[in-house]
Amino acid sequence: MRIGIAEDSALFRDGLTMQLGRLDVRVVITAGTGDELLAQVTRCPIDAAIIDVKMPPNFTDDGLQTAEKLAASHPATGILMLSQYAELSYATRLFTTGTAHRGYLLKDRVANAQALRDALQRVCRGESVVDEQLIGRLLSHQRHLNKLNDLTATEQAVLRHMAEGRSNAGIATTMSMSNKAVEAHMTRIFAKLEIPGSPDDNRRVLAVLAWLRGM
Amino acid sequence: MGIAFTAVVPGPAARRPKASALRAWPRLQVLYGVICPPAAALIILAFWPMWRDRPLLALASVVLSMALLSAGILLLDEPSQQGSARMLIGASALLTAGWLNNWQVGPLPLISVPASVAGIMLAAWAMYSYPHSPYEQRAGKRFFGTVLGFLLAAEVACILVSRPQWWGFPAGAWWPSLMPNQGAFQGVSLLFDLAGVGFAVVYMLLWLGRWRRSRGISRSLAKPVATAASVTCAATAVELVAAALSASPHAMNLIFTVEAYLQIGVPAAFVVSVLQRRFARTRVADLILHLRGPARLSSITSALRDILEDPDLEVVESLESGASLESGGMARPRAGGRPSPGMPISAGGRLGLPVMATSGDQLAVIVADPSLSIDDDLVRAAVAATAFALENAQLEAALTDQLREVHQSRLRIIQAETTERRRLERDLHDGTQQRLVAISIMLGAAEADTTAEPVRAILSRAGTELAQVIEELRDLAHGIHPGVLHQVGLEKAIRTMAERYPFPIDVALPPGRFSEGAELTAYYVIAEAISNAVKHARARRITISGEASGDWLSIAISDDGLGGARADAGTGISGIIDRARAIDGEAGVESAPGQGTRIWARIPCA
Numbered sequence: 001m002r003i004g005i006a007e008d009s010a011l012f013r014d015g016l017t018m019q020l021g022r023l024d025v026r027v028v029i030t031a032g033t034g035d036e037l038l039a040q041v042t043r044c045p046i047d048a049a050i051i052d053v054k055m056p057p058n059f060t061d062d063g064l065q066t067a068e069k070l071a072a073s074h075p076a077t078g079i080l081m082l083s084q085y086a087e088l089s090y091a092t093r094l095f096t097t098g099t100a101h102r103g104y105l106l107k108d109r110v111a112n113a114q115a116l117r118d119a120l121q122r123v124c125r126g127e128s129v130v131d132e133q134l135i136g137r138l139l140s141h142q143r144h145l146n147k148l149n150d151l152t153a154t155e156q157a158v159l160r161h162m163a164e165g166r167s168n169a170g171i172a173t174t175m176s177m178s179n180k181a182v183e184a185h186m187t188r189i190f191a192k193l194e195i196p197g198s199p200d201d202n203r204r205v206l207a208v209l210a211w212l213r214g215m
Numbered sequence: 216m217g218i219a220f221t222a223v224v225p226g227p228a229a230r231r232p233k234a235s236a237l238r239a240w241p242r243l244q245v246l247y248g249v250i251c252p253p254a255a256a257l258i259i260l261a262f263w264p265m266w267r268d269r270p271l272l273a274l275a276s277v278v279l280s281m282a283l284l285s286a287g288i289l290l291l292d293e294p295s296q297q298g299s300a301r302m303l304i305g306a307s308a309l310l311t312a313g314w315l316n317n318w319q320v321g322p323l324p325l326i327s328v329p330a331s332v333a334g335i336m337l338a339a340w341a342m343y344s345y346p347h348s349p350y351e352q353r354a355g356k357r358f359f360g361t362v363l364g365f366l367l368a369a370e371v372a373c374i375l376v377s378r379p380q381w382w383g384f385p386a387g388a389w390w391p392s393l394m395p396n397q398g399a400f401q402g403v404s405l406l407f408d409l410a411g412v413g414f415a416v417v418y419m420l421l422w423l424g425r426w427r428r429s430r431g432i433s434r435s436l437a438k439p440v441a442t443a444a445s446v447t448c449a450a451t452a453v454e455l456v457a458a459a460l461s462a463s464p465h466a467m468n469l470i471f472t473v474e475a476y477l478q479i480g481v482p483a484a485f486v487v488s489v490l491q492r493r494f495a496r497t498r499v500a501d502l503i504l505h506l507r508g509p510a511r512l513s514s515i516t517s518a519l520r521d522i523l524e525d526p527d528l529e530v531v532e533s534l535e536s537g538a539s540l541e542s543g544g545m546a547r548p549r550a551g552g553r554p555s556p557g558m559p560i561s562a563g564g565r566l567g568l569p570v571m572a573t574s575g576d577q578l579a580v581i582v583a584d585p586s587l588s589i590d591d592d593l594v595r596a597a598v599a600a601t602a603f604a605l606e607n608a609q610l611e612a613a614l615t616d617q618l619r620e621v622h623q624s625r626l627r628i629i630q631a632e633t634t635e636r637r638r639l640e641r642d643l644h645d646g647t648q649q650r651l652v653a654i655s656i657m658l659g660a661a662e663a664d665t666t667a668e669p670v671r672a673i674l675s676r677a678g679t680e681l682a683q684v685i686e687e688l689r690d691l692a693h694g695i696h697p698g699v700l701h702q703v704g705l706e707k708a709i710r711t712m713a714e715r716y717p718f719p720i721d722v723a724l725p726p727g728r729f730s731e732g733a734e735l736t737a738y739y740v741i742a743e744a745i746s747n748a749v750k751h752a753r754a755r756r757i758t759i760s761g762e763a764s765g766d767w768l769s770i771a772i773s774d775d776g777l778g779g780a781r782a783d784a785g786t787g788i789s790g791i792i793d794r795a796r797a798i799d800g801e802a803g804v805e806s807a808p809g810q811g812t813r814i815w816a817r818i819p820c821a
Contacts, residue, residue, distance in 0.1 A: 009645065015653030022660055054645075060702045084644045085699045086689065088714075089707040107648075108685045111655035111678065113663070138714060213710060214722075 001124065004029030004046040006037035006066060007082070008055045016050065016110055023117045032056070034066025041074065047124050048078030052107075053090055064090065068097060075101070078123030082107045088138075088213065091130050095206050103129025103165065128165025128205045135163045138212040150192050158185040163212060165205045246288045254284055257311065264317040269468060275475035276314055282482035283307035283338070289489055295346075295591045302341035303485065309334030316384065324379050325390040329370050335451065336363045338481060339418055342444045343425070345485070346436065346492060346590050358421070362414045369407040376400045383464070408459035415452040419445065431524035432593065433586040436491055443484035450474040492590060498522045499596040502604065512579070515604050519597060525584045530570075530601060533577040568594060570602045578605045629797045633696070633735060640696035648688055655681045690715070697738050705734045709741055709759060720745065724761040729768055732798050733820035737761070737770050740791050740802065744772035744814040747787045752776025752812055766821035772814045779808035788814065
């Protein structure tokens, strides 16, 4: 797997490169800014890009803009956004122009090699990724207690996976069940929780996130 | 006659402004109560014989004497009008004495003849010098003194060369007839009458001069007395001419009667004028009340111009003490009759009235028409009102400055705090936290690479701990400053914050973006209110609502907790109010015990 990194902190960049090296992933581009990454991507193709949200020159959402440009020019390239802030609205913003090949992780998740590899593989496959810690926090929120209690344990797990952006196939594999069973669970979940939309929508993750956030 | 002229200018101490009509009221009552009954008795006694023969004349004379006395007492109440008051009371007494000859016995005619002359002169002088004119006084004193002396001398001469019976007095009347001589008597009588007519003409001319000199309010105030003076002067002239032409007793009686009724106009004019002057002073005092908003020099000027009827009046602000007008060549008043300090006349013939603050500093100078100085009380009222208004304006300006300074200082403190928090948050996020993550990665690598099981366990433990530290650090940094606020906006940032709490927080905020200061303030208000609800109110549900309308963002945070929160200094709620006020917003708390707490804020968000 060929990876490009856009990250302004040299120390973090080095740590990330080191972590990716251990995962047998080749880092072919290391850029300090989003524009640098975009410039190099044209010469040096990559499978996925890891992009920090907050980068020069504005230190606001420069990374998100880079991601949008990259997604537009290279729709098949996986994009993994990293953020220091546990801010789900970055994820929802990332998903508004498309959910395939896009993921959002908290920066400290990088320390977990398994989670990082899993996330990279999923964005390369075309799935979405939402930091499971953020999803866990949302699901444990008291607001949802009553409604979530209506779900079976399996349904709760499926909901969590949907919120994390996994595909039907991904969920089926992870939970060792058939695609059809997963779809049935999803339909029930949407009905029970009265989530607007349908589980077949490719922007399903957005609907689930919105429901979880109470919007 | 000395009595009449020495009392004209009371000393400065006697002329301190004497309160309102309300405070004067009891004193007036006492004066009237004490003086009027015996005076009325005396007057009625003096006119007693007249009631039978000439009741109309008697009635007019009684009314005139009583009215002069009343007007005198009314003026007695005004410290600056003591002179006029005494002259009117004196005139009343002398005119009453002048009618004593009605008794036609003994030496009474001897008293009555000069008394009536002196009474008329005193009344004329009282009218002319009223309300208080330094210019009129000096020239007037000499003129009236001379005329009175001459007329008295003529009267005495008349008496010495005549018998009372020649005047129509009965045989009982007596006076020292040194060398009775018909021819001499008629000659001196004629001289007396001509001198009287001459005086009447000169008196009219004097009034004409005074009238021409007066302007504005002093002319308005002099109008009633001037009218009365002209009318009585003309009547007196007619009487004297008729006497000189030896008119019949019947005709003279008619003239005397009409004249007496006309003379009642004199005290009446004084009463009208007193009321006018009080009204004018009240209007000047009202000046302060009518100057709404910050009193400016221009508004004071136009109010004074209006009230004092002086369109050329100016109020000049003093830059340094008295500097502004002294350069124009100030001189002490020519008349020299102004005992109060600081009533200089400028070279241009204008009256300069310094306006002093209570501290003794000169605030301004009122440059007015010199005719204003005729009414001391009015001048003092104008100066006092102006001083009050200017001093108020100064205090108000100083207070506004201080308030602005306090406001700016609070804003600076909050800005400095925000900057510092932002810096700290950035240091934690961009520095410390990233390094910790990098260390965490290295620990993970070491853990993966080592084969020594004890080391792996330690590294694993260290990695787990470090992950927790990173998590805590992120929350801590966020608490110091909401780093994402600027990027995601108020509504999303609050939603994220709400997700951190384990109980329901309903967020209904407008999704739009607002000014950075408004968003930051709203964020802090909400964060502080939530923290307050969690810490003190033991709330289980919080509702955050907001609405943007026009240039204002209104937010409210309601909880179902204990209530009874107060905005005491040092509490989170007082901090909320401070923060809202610092950007010209406002905030408040409604928190009845047991009813939950609602904290609201209105924040300018343009």
